[in-house]
Structure formats: structure tokens, C-alpha cells
Amino acid sequence: MCTAANYTAKDHYFGRNLDLEYSYREAVTVTPRNFPFEFRRVPSLKTHHAMIGMATVADGYPLYYDATNEKGLSMAGLNFPDNANYKPVSEDGTNVASFEFIPWVLGQFETVAQVRDALSDVRIVDLAFSEEFPPSPLHWIISDRDESITVESVDEGLKVHDNPIQVLTNNPTFDIQLFNINNYMSLSVDPPEPRFSKEIPFDTYSRGLGAVGLPGDLSSMSRFVKAAFTKVNSVSGESESEAISQFFHILGSVEQQRGCVRLDDKYEITIYSSCCNTHKGIYYYRTYENSQITGVDMHKEDLDGSELASYPLVKSQQVLMQN
Numbered sequence: 001m002c003t004a005a006n007y008t009a010k011d012h013y014f015g016r017n018l019d020l021e022y023s024y025r026e027a028v029t030v031t032p033r034n035f036p037f038e039f040r041r042v043p044s045l046k047t048h049h050a051m052i053g054m055a056t057v058a059d060g061y062p063l064y065y066d067a068t069n070e071k072g073l074s075m076a077g078l079n080f081p082d083n084a085n086y087k088p089v090s091e092d093g094t095n096v097a098s099f100e101f102i103p104w105v106l107g108q109f110e111t112v113a114q115v116r117d118a119l120s121d122v123r124i125v126d127l128a129f130s131e132e133f134p135p136s137p138l139h140w141i142i143s144d145r146d147e148s149i150t151v152e153s154v155d156e157g158l159k160v161h162d163n164p165i166q167v168l169t170n171n172p173t174f175d176i177q178l179f180n181i182n183n184y185m186s187l188s189v190d191p192p193e194p195r196f197s198k199e200i201p202f203d204t205y206s207r208g209l210g211a212v213g214l215p216g217d218l219s220s221m222s223r224f225v226k227a228a229f230t231k232v233n234s235v236s237g238e239s240e241s242e243a244i245s246q247f248f249h250i251l252g253s254v255e256q257q258r259g260c261v262r263l264d265d266k267y268e269i270t271i272y273s274s275c276c277n278t279h280k281g282i283y284y285y286r287t288y289e290n291s292q293i294t295g296v297d298m299h300k301e302d303l304d305g306s307e308l309a310s311y312p313l314v315k316s317q318q319v320l321m322q323n
């Protein structure tokens with residue numbers, strides 16, 4: 001399971017939890033403007049917007065999980081099993097492989113509005129990067145400071161949904177996730193007014209009673225509701241420190257603790273949580289065993305270069321002893 005979210009204070013922040021039971025050697029990776037992006041069925045991009053994000057670098061190619069470009073456009077791929085349906089390559093349209101979708105979008109566009117237009121003739125095609133890396137069943141959230149969309153390649157074709165909540169998890173399809181939120185419209189951050197019955201002497205015995213019924217389990221529909229409630233009600237100061245702290249708390253509200261979701265002989269965990277300041281191009285992250293926030297600043301790299309810069313995750317716990 002995974003969760004992606006947006007948050008806006010003074011700057012805009014985009015990030016995700018990557019929830020899985022194993023790792024693909026992911027690393028924070030900066031792709032500079034002159035790294036040649038070769039694509040299988042669409043013209044390559046010899047020069048493009050620079051981007052920073054989490055990727056597995058395979059044969060010198062950055063297979064991004066989530067990334068932000070130098071214009072502040074961001075995108076993340078989240079698991080979408082049994083629903084993702086990639087198409088065979090066709091003579092018509094713009095044939096983009098699923099593993100190319102993030103660099104193809106972030107390499108060229110600056111806003112969600114531009115992406116929405118460009119998607120009108122896109123087919124996500126079922127080409128594999130390699131035998132080791134076959135297509136993964138994904139759907140995507142694409143965001144700028146002002147809006148988000150969710151893109152799903154399903155049986156009927158490519159669906160582009162407006163995403164007013166600016167959160168994405170996994171199954172089911174996004175239209176159902178959005179509809180399900182209706183069931184929670186009475187939840188509130190304020191104490192409840194007793195409307196159950198005038199005959200019963202209700203007692204507001206605890207703080208937080210306004211949100212009783214907010215799901216706390218780790219299923220993807222429940223995480224969608226929990227992350228949405230936390231995100232839309234989030235409040236923080238405007239400083240970088242306050243905003244990124246709040247962002248990690250939003251993701252923390254739906255993180256996975258080892259032991260709670262069993263998959264045969266393994267457990268799913270939140271391998272990393274990321275938070276990118278999309279204005280400054282700084283990618284912050286935490287890992288399951290390293291609660292300290294680590295950052296990589298895209299603008300400290302040579303963005304006019306052609307070589308990838310990759311930073312393996314700092315995974316060991318950084319404890320500050322005070323005596």
C-alpha cells in the first residue's frame with residue numbers, strides 16, 4: 001500500500017509513503033537537463049526539465065517512483081493491482097510505456113493543465129523495461145501548486161480524474177475512492193453536537209469525538225479517508241521546518257508498522273516517506289529505521305549536465321544523545 005499527498009503552506013510540498021515488503025535499491029536521483037531520455041515509441045527528449053525523486057537506476061536509466069521537476073510539477077506512481085490495464089502498442093496516439101510516464105511528463109510540462117491537454121491521445125502501453133523489470137500495475141497522481149489529477153489506464157482506456165483532495169492511495173478505482181468520502185461528511189475536528197436523540201444525556205467525555213468513525217485500519221480505502229481528513233484539516237506555520245514536519249505527520253497518519261500487514265512470511269512496512277519542496281527542489285525523506293529527515297537539494301547539482309546524481313538512502317537510525 002502506498003499513500004501520496006500534497007500540502008501547501010508558504011511553499012507547496014508533494015510526497016508519498018512507499019509501503020512494501022521489499023526494496024528495489026531505490027535512491028534519491030537527480031536527472032539534469034541534458035541527460036538523454038530515450039523512449040521506446042515516442043520521440044526521445046535530448047534536453048528537458050531537470051527533476052529530482054526516488055528511483056531505481058537500472059542500466060543507467062532512472063526508473064522513477066515519484067519525482068518533482070524544476071518547474072514544480074510532481075508525479076508519483078502507486079500500486080493499482082488488477083485495475084491497471086496497459087494497452088498494446090498502436091499506430092495511433094502517443095504510446096508511452098508505464099516506466100517512461102514520469103520522465104515523459106516531468107521532462108516536458110510545467111502545469112497540470114498542460115498535462116491534461118497532452119494526455120488526450122496518450123496510451124500507456126505494456127512494454128517492459130527489461131526482463132528483470134516488467135511493467136508494474138500503477139496509477140498516478142500529478143500535481144502542481146494549485147491542482148492534482150489522477151491518471152488510470154483501465155479496461156475502458158485512459159481516465160483522467162480531477163483530484164480535489166490531492167491524495168492518492170491504491171485500489172479501488174479513483175471514482176469509487178472519491179465517492180466513498182461521502183460516507184464521512186459528518187466528521188469534524190470540532191466537538192460533536194448531540195443530534196442522536198434529545199432523550200439521551202450525551203457527555204463530550206474526550207477530545208476528538210467529532211471524528212469518531214474515521215477509519216484507522218491500513219486498507220487502501222481507509223487510508224484514503226484518513227489521509228484526506230488529516231491533510232484537509234492540516235494547520236502549520238509557514239517556515240520550512242514547520243511545513244515539512246506537518247507533511248511528515250500527514251504521511252505518518254497512514255504509515256505501516258511492521259507486523260500489522262502480513263504477506264506470507266513478510267510484513268509490509270513504510271520503506272520511506274518523502275516530502276519534496278516543489279518550489280525549492282529539495283527532496284526530504286525518512287526511512288523505516290531512520291526517523292531523522294534527510295534532504296537532497298536538486299539545485300546543488302549541475303542541472304545543465306548529462307549525468308545522473310544518485311544518493312543511496314541513509315537507512316540507519318540517527319540518535320542524538322543528550323548526555
Ligand SMILES: C[C@H](CCC(=O)NCCS(=O)(=O)O)[C@H]1CC[C@H]2[C@@H]3[C@H](O)C[C@@H]4C[C@H](O)CC[C@]4(C)[C@H]3C[C@H](O)[C@]12C
Nearest residue numbers: 001002019024056063065078079099133134135136170
Ligand atoms: C510497488 C510500488 C508501489 C507501492 C505500493 O503501492 N504498494 C501497495 C501494494 S498493494 O496495493 O497494497 O497491493 C511501486 C511504486 C513505483 C514502482 C517502481 C517504478 O514504477 C519503477 C520501476 C518500473 C518497472 O516497470 C518495474 C520496477 C519498478 C522499480 C517499479 C516497482 C514497483 O512497482 C514500484 C516500487
